[in-house]
Amino acid sequence: MSTLPGFFVTGTDTEVGKTLVSGALILKLRELDKQVVGFKPVVAGTYPGQNGQPLNEDLETLRIASNLQQGQLSLCPYVLDTPAAPHLAAKRKGIRLELETMLKAYKDLQREKGCVVVEGAGGFLVPLNDQMNLGDFAQQIQLPVILVVGMKLGCINHALLTIEAIRARKLVIAAWIANTLDQEMGLLSENIETLQSRISAPFLGLIPNLPTNIQKLSNQPYSLEALKFAAQHIQLPAE
């Protein structure tokens, strides 16, 4: 892991646990004494912080995982208020999302810290503007990809489609991780076995439902305890 530049964390959909996994991976990398920070190319959806400033729950989670104070380092070049598809939230704000701006922000952090865990927004092919999508951003930064599968009926198809899209961009799939959503799905272990038999990348673990006392609250970041809990259930990819 000495020269690892980081990971790009994608998922089978929005709301499948990418932020939980990204935070947990950051904690695990920090255990190896790596200087690592989280990054998102765009976030959509804010809540008012203590001084009224707009905060985003994913960025605050990545901040907690990365042990950064508020305002310390810029973890995202586009913070949009509307919780919607990013290109639509941007349109509502009267701006266009630019790939170059995202790449510059990512490269600045990469230069400063050396290891960056990048969380996508939604699924792998979410549009950024009329021409580009998040997969294009992932292709430019060339980080090994970690796929988070939110374990619910339909996830097998979503996982396999996502893997085809990642491979079409000639990116390395470092691993995949299963995450339990609010309601545990029927035939959970059989679904995991099916995924294991069809995904050639290593399986790094299943994150159970978070215990009640550390569940994520709406419009709040994950707690450090929740991230630690998730970290205990997954491994880092082998070098």
Ligand SMILES: Nc1ncnc2c1ncn2[C@@H]1O[C@H](COP(=O)(O)OP(=O)(O)OP(=O)(O)O)[C@@H](O)[C@H]1O
């Ligand atoms: N293991 C889990 N146990 C309990 N709740 C969970 C778990 N994983 C995710 N959740 C819940 O599901 C919601 C979505 O998770 P999360 O925000 O990590 O998804 P995401 O893939 O990062 O979404 P986005 O596309 O918005 O970035 C959270 O509000 C959280 O409460």
Ligand SMILES: C[C@H](N)[C@H](N)CCCCCC(=O)O
């Ligand atoms: C706002 C939300 N939490 C995500 N950050 C963005 C999800 C975009 C999904 C777009 C789509 O695939 O239809």
Ligand SMILES: [Mg+2]
């Ligand atoms: Mg997220």
